[in-house]
Structures are given as structure tokens and as C-alpha cells.
Amino acid sequence: MTNTPTTTTTLKLVAVSAGLSVPSSSRLLADRLGDAVRSTLAGEAKDVEVRVVELRELAVPIANHLVTGFPSPDLGEAIEAVVEADGLIVVTPVFAASYSGLFKSFFDLIEPDALTGKPVLIGATGGTARHSLVLEHALRPLFAYLRAVVAPTAVFAASEDWGGTGDALTDTLPTRISRAGEQFARLLETTERRPADEVPVLSFP
């Protein structure tokens, strides 16, 4: 006897990757995090759809939006996907001790309250693990400011993490990815989306 529910719900996630090379390790990490969320929720009859937004492809539209104040159609569509998503996976390379300028510029273009309550899984990549606290001193405060709900485990992947010695004690990336995926999946289940008010509530004297 199985008690698997007969209906399947689909969670829509958006993975934002600010990696600049093609292929990039930021994209690689974003994909692995998406897979981890998917496999956690697969056992609970929940489909996970991950749409990837590669900021590299939007670099010029992002700069143009900063100048003109409105997005080009492709950027507008990406912003809408991020705002409408059930949760976000965001990964940036570390540049000069912080997130990349492109990563920050993209989130600068999102309305300050549009991500309120949104579950976010943060990740970063860099040449050395010495940068890993960027997640805690740059990314986490950024999403705290945006009133998003950030998963407790954030994942940093240094170049060395992509290889390994075959020793599970020192090869921690897969463990950290699956822990982050599980926590994020729990967060998605407990977060309710609120519909936006269309008509503003005002009183006229």
C-alpha cells in the first residue's frame, strides 16, 4: 500500500546566475542547487520547475534600464519571472570581496518590496574558500534588506570544491548542496504567497 497523493503541484523556481564565463561555475552551482531542491521534493509528489536567468545575457539591458528607468522586453520578462517565482536560487561570483556589480545591478532594478517573504537560497563561487564569508556579509544582508527569507545554509563553491580527494570528510560540496536543498525545500513549503493589491487604499479629506 502506498499513500502517495494523486495530485502533483508544481513549484516554480527561478535560478539567477551572475557567472560571466560560458560555462560558468556559478551556473554549475545554481544547477546543482536546483537539482537538490528537486530531489528533496520529488518524494512528496511536488514537481519543481527551475527557470535559469543568466545575467550575462542581460548585461546591456540591465545597464540600459539603469539609464532609462524601464526594462527592455527580455529584461522585463526576467524581472517578472523573479518577482512571480515561488522561490529564488541566486548565485554570484565573488568580485572584489563582494557580489559582482552585475548581480547587484540586477537586484537594484527590482522594486524594493517585490521580494518580501520570498524564499531565497544564496550561493557564491570564487577561486578560493577564503571568500566564502561573502555569503554572510554581502548576500544575506542584501536579501534581508529586500525582506526575503534566506535559507540558513548558503553554499560557497571554491575552485577546489569541483575536484576532490574521494574523502567524504574533506569533499564537502555535495553535502552542503544537499543540506541547502533540503532546508530550502522546507522553506518553500512553509511560505505563503500573498496576492498584490491592485487598487490602492486611500482616504480623501
Added chain:
Amino acid sequence: MQFGIFTVGDVTTDPTNGRTPSEHERIKATVAIAQKAEEVGLDVFATGEHHNPPFVPSSPTTLLGHIAARTENLILSTSTTLITTNDPVKIAEDYAYLQHLADGRVDLMMGRGNTGPVYPWFGQDIRQGIPLAIENYALLHKLWRQDVVDWEGKFRTPLQSFTSTPRPLDGVPPFVWHGSIRSPEIAEQAAYYGDGFFHNNIFWPMSHTKKMVALYRKRYAHYGHGTPEQAIVGLGGQVFMRKNSQDAINEFRPYFDNAPVYGHGPSLEEFSEQTPLTVGSPQQVIERTLSFRDAVGDYQRQLFLMDHAGLPLKTVLEQLDILGEEVVPVLRKEFANLRPAGVPESAPLHPAVTAARTKEARR
């Protein structure tokens, strides 16, 4: 339908020759542009209000009063009047006075302004932008409709037994538009009072304009002023024309590329695709402008931005000739043919203007 122009009043270096007009030249050019608007048969001239360089129009009623004396038919308006940082009592007085001088040829558009420091310069707090717009307009509305006003609000010193003078011409206040690009609150405010809603769409994709106008129309009907289709809507536009469209593009490109608002960003072609900017032949401008109706429905006022980004006066006057002679007459006819019965042709005119026009027509 009313067609006209609106000016920001920027003093901008002409990027083709490096020449910057003096403030005096810019102000005199603005008057020449308004007079030209009347000469070529446009209906409306509207001026912005700014309190920082490189803009000159800090004193709209001085400018409009002067233009009133030099024109016969032109409706004088604003784009916009800062309802947040001006004292609503002074707006009531200034524009009622202007209405008398101009024999009713006055309406105005409320706006919040987009320059942060203007708020503290005038003793206000930008965080109160929307509440200021709501409260100040409520007072202005009352001052024009009630002879003796007692008032107490959050932002202004209270009034006891105050009468704003002069009273509006023949007791009919100027028609008011509320201009907003992004704030649904302002669309709601326009709907509440049954006033006009102007969306300055020139820097925005039409899809956004469509949403804002739809909200205003829906709420206009909700407040019982008429059907959604009867709500009074105005739009902006931005054009540069030559007989041959490639000539228009070549001539306008350096002004576009260096324009203070959007220069150094997207290309002229991208911007033209994504916003109402139309650079080309008069026929292209006609077609593009007619397409606005597809997005927002039949509307009552179309204002074009013609004199910015350092374009020399001579060029602006040529553009107004093309607009008045080749574009607007066609648009008038086309929009009139498309407009169903029961939808207002224009924003309400002051009875004094209607009477003068009837008299003129009978002659």
C-alpha cells in the same frame, strides 16, 4: 481631441555644435514656441515646473500669463504643477488669476515632481509625497469651490474664514489633470474627483501606460462619474520628423544619444521600438499616434515633447510647422471618425472659452 505641446524647459547644450543657450534665450524661445503652437493650430501649450538647473520654468504662471497676452485660442496648461511642494493656497490664487487674464483658457496638471531635494528646499519631506499630493489637492479643490474655507490638515497651517481671491472665472474652476507615471494612488485620486488622468508615457513601454489608464478608467466608473470610456485621458508623445524618415533619424540621433534623460543608454532604434518615441516621416508619426488609441482607448488630449535635448529654436519651429500642418489635421479627422458617440471629444472647456468660440463661429 486636443493636440498640443509640453515643455520641460531644459537648458541643454546642442551636441552638434557645443552651443548652450542662456537662460534668457531659453525663456524667450519658450514664448516663441508657444506662439508658434497657436499659429499652426495646436490647442494646448503646457509648461513643466522645475526648481533646479538646468531648467528655467520655476514660475509657470508668469510664463503662461505672458503667453496668454500674446495668444487668442491656445489653452495654457502645466506639465506638471507641483502639488507636493507648492502651497495649495498659492496655487488656488495664482491659477484663478491666470484664468481671468486668459479668459478661461487655463487648465493644469498636478504632479509630485521627481527631484528629491526640491522637497526639503521647500520645507517638505519626500516620504510624504503621496499624502502631500492627496491633502494639498483636497484643499485646492475646496478653495476653488467654496467661498469661505475653514481647514485643518497635517501639512499646512490651518485656515479660518479664508477666501481665496480672485474667485475662479464665472465660478468655474480650471479643469485639473493628475499626471503620474508609476503611482496607482494618483490614478485613484484622479478617478475619485472625476478629474483627468495624464500618463506621460514617453519614457515607458505602452504596456505600462495601458495598465495605468485601465486602472484609472475602472475607478472613474466606480466613483460614478460615467462609464470607463468617458474618463478623461491624456498622453504624452515625442516625435522628430522630416519628409524622408532617414533624414529625421540622422538629424535627431546626436540629440537622442546625448539627451539628459535617456542618452548614453539604448540606441535610438531600441528606444523607438520600446517607447512612443517616433523619429521619421509625418506619416509614421500619424500611424504611431493612432496606435496609442489601441492601447488606452479613445482619449482626449495628446501632448508632444518637441523642444528638448538641445534642439535649436529654428528646428523646433520647423517641427511645429510639420506637426500643425501635416500631422494634427489628419489625426483630428481620424480620431474623430473612430470616437464613439458619448465619449467626450476633449477635456471640459471653460464656459467662457466655449462661449467665445461659439461667437467666433457665428461670425
